[in-house]
Amino acid sequence: MGRYLIRRALFMILVIIIVSLLTFLIFVKLPAGDPARRAVGRTTTPQQIENARRAFGLDKPLYVQYWRFLRGFIPWPPNDPVLMLSGHPPRGHDGLWLNEDVYYSYDGFVPVREELARRIPITGTLAIGAAVIWLLLGIPIGILSGVRRRSVADRAAMIFAIVGVSMPIFWLAQLLLYAFWFKLELLPESGIPIGYSGWGGAMRAALEGRFILPWVSLAYINAAFYARMVRGNLIETMNEDYIRTARAKGLSERRVIYKHGLRGALTPVVTMLGLDVGLLLGGAFITETVFGLPGIGQKAVQAIGTNDFPTVMGVTILGAFIIAVANLVVDVAYAFVDPRVRYT
Numbered sequence: 001m002g003r004y005l006i007r008r009a010l011f012m013i014l015v016i017i018i019v020s021l022l023t024f025l026i027f028v029k030l031p032a033g034d035p036a037r038r039a040v041g042r043t044t045t046p047q048q049i050e051n052a053r054r055a056f057g058l059d060k061p062l063y064v065q066y067w068r069f070l071r072g073f074i075p076w077p078p079n080d081p082v083l084m085l086s087g088h089p090p091r092g093h094d095g096l097w098l099n100e101d102v103y104y105s106y107d108g109f110v111p112v113r114e115e116l117a118r119r120i121p122i123t124g125t126l127a128i129g130a131a132v133i134w135l136l137l138g139i140p141i142g143i144l145s146g147v148r149r150r151s152v153a154d155r156a157a158m159i160f161a162i163v164g165v166s167m168p169i170f171w172l173a174q175l176l177l178y179a180f181w182f183k184l185e186l187l188p189e190s191g192i193p194i195g196y197s198g199w200g201g202a203m204r205a206a207l208e209g210r211f212i213l214p215w216v217s218l219a220y221i222n223a224a225f226y227a228r229m230v231r232g233n234l235i236e237t238m239n240e241d242y243i244r245t246a247r248a249k250g251l252s253e254r255r256v257i258y259k260h261g262l263r264g265a266l267t268p269v270v271t272m273l274g275l276d277v278g279l280l281l282g283g284a285f286i287t288e289t290v291f292g293l294p295g296i297g298q299k300a301v302q303a304i305g306t307n308d309f310p311t312v313m314g315v316t317i318l319g320a321f322i323i324a325v326a327n328l329v330v331d332v333a334y335a336f337v338d339p340r341v342r343y344t
Contacts, residue, residue: 005328005332008327008328008331009328012321012324012325012327012328015320015324016317016320016321016324017070019316019317019320020069020070020313020316020317020320021066023312023313023316024065024066024069024313027307027309027312027313057102068102069102069103069310069313071099071102072098072099072101072102072103073098073099073317098111098112098113098116098314098317100113102310103310103311103313103314104310105303105308105310105311106306106307106308106309106310106311107303107306107308107311112310112311112314113314115299115311116296116299116314116315116318118197118198118294119294119295119296119298119299120295120296121198121199121201121202122192122202122288122293122294122295122296123280123281123284123288123293123295123296123297124199124202124281125199125202125203125205125206125211126211126214126215126218126280126284126287126288126293126295127218127277127280127281127284128277129206129211129215130214130215130218130219130222130280131219131222131273131276131277131280133215133216133219133223134218134219134220134222134223134226135223135226135273137219137220137223137226137227138222138223138224138225138226138227138229138230139226139227139230139266139269141157141160141161141223141227141230142157142226142227142228142229142230142231142234143230143231143234143257143262144157145157145158145227145231146230146231146232146233146234146235146238146265147234147257149235154231157227157231158228160224160227161224161225161227161228162224163224164220164221164223164224164225165221165224165225165228167220167221169217169218169221169286169287170286170290172217172220172221173213173214173217173286173287173290173291174290176213176216176217177190177213177290177291180213181213187209187212187213188208188209188210189210190210190213190214190290190291190292190293191210191291191292191293191294192205192210192292192293192294193205213291214284214287214288214291214293217287217290217291218280218284218287222276225272226269226272229268229269229272230265230266230269233264233265233266233267233268233269234257234261234262234265236265237261237262237264237265238257238261240264242260243256243260243261246260267334270330270333270334271330273330274326274327274329274330274333275323275326275327275330277326278322278323278325278326278327279319279323281296281319281322281326282296282297282315282318282319282320282322282323284297285297285298285300285301288301289301296315296318296319299311299315300312300315303315
């Protein structure tokens with residue numbers, strides 16, 4: 001297990017580097033505008049633009065620009081020889097993640113890590129709450145449908161799943177807003193009021209019901225996927241030899257289903273849960289934008305629209321790290337969910 005974790009950690013670092021390199025090349029080779037020109041404003045001179053490019057490091061060779069951003073989340077050494085040879089002044093290091101000398105927004109000159117730290121509670125509350133709801137809906141519906149095949153409950157569950165899978169999340173979000181906020185006025189308006197900061201502010205907004213519609217929008221579609229997955233896996237698992245052996249030993253059908261059948265059927269669900277939660281923690285782009293939630297996804301959309309490359313790079317690295325960690329947690333969890341899985 002120890003060697004396996006070391007290999008996966010090294011692979012995770014490689015994945016983050018590759019993702020950061022691809023993001024950097026996309027923004028350099030396919031620019032949506034000159035960051036230096038946008039930073040200095042509309043009324044400016046060529047000299048001011050050149051000064052801004054020099055301050056951003058955009059006048060350096062391509063590999064030097066990428067190395068600056070790569071070093072932004074590497075804690076050593078303080079004075080990098082590559083940057084020194086290219087004319088970059090000596091500097092210290094102010095943290096282990098998203099160094100403020102490199103990762104600051106071109107729009108507001110705000111450190112990216114401060115901006116992301118302010119938005120993580122919103123995205124985390126959205127992702128965790130939605131995951132709890134879709135698990136409480138999807139798994140029981142999938143079990144009921146898998147155990148009682150071709151029954152009324154099975155057909156109703158499949159209708160639920162088909163409608164959920166077919167419904168675009170942006171359309172469902174707008175529909176919920178129109179029905180429960182605009183017309184019926186049963187739930188509070190979307191968005192987070194000013195002053196709701198940190199995890200405390202996110203929890204306060206959740207208690208006030210401001211996350212109910214975003215949770216339902218995310219949970220319904222995912223619950224439909226999970227219901228279909230659990231149903232299919234359970235039907236397949238219940239035909240395995242060890243299930244027939246358990247029945248032959250005289251175990252009750254309830255014990256056979258929940259102790260033996262469901263344990264094997266939930267292994268793919270663990271995979272999907274880890275990936276889905278990892279993706280949501282990296283930013284629920286559509287949901288946060290529609291409901292006006294100041295989370296990581298909303299910030300990423302704004303940064304892409306304004307070609308704010310340091311912010312995009314910071315969000316991308318954070319998302320890649322979360323997804324890679326989620327994959328590692330899922331792989332380790334396999335050994336506990338399915339006793340047939342062992343790592344050597």
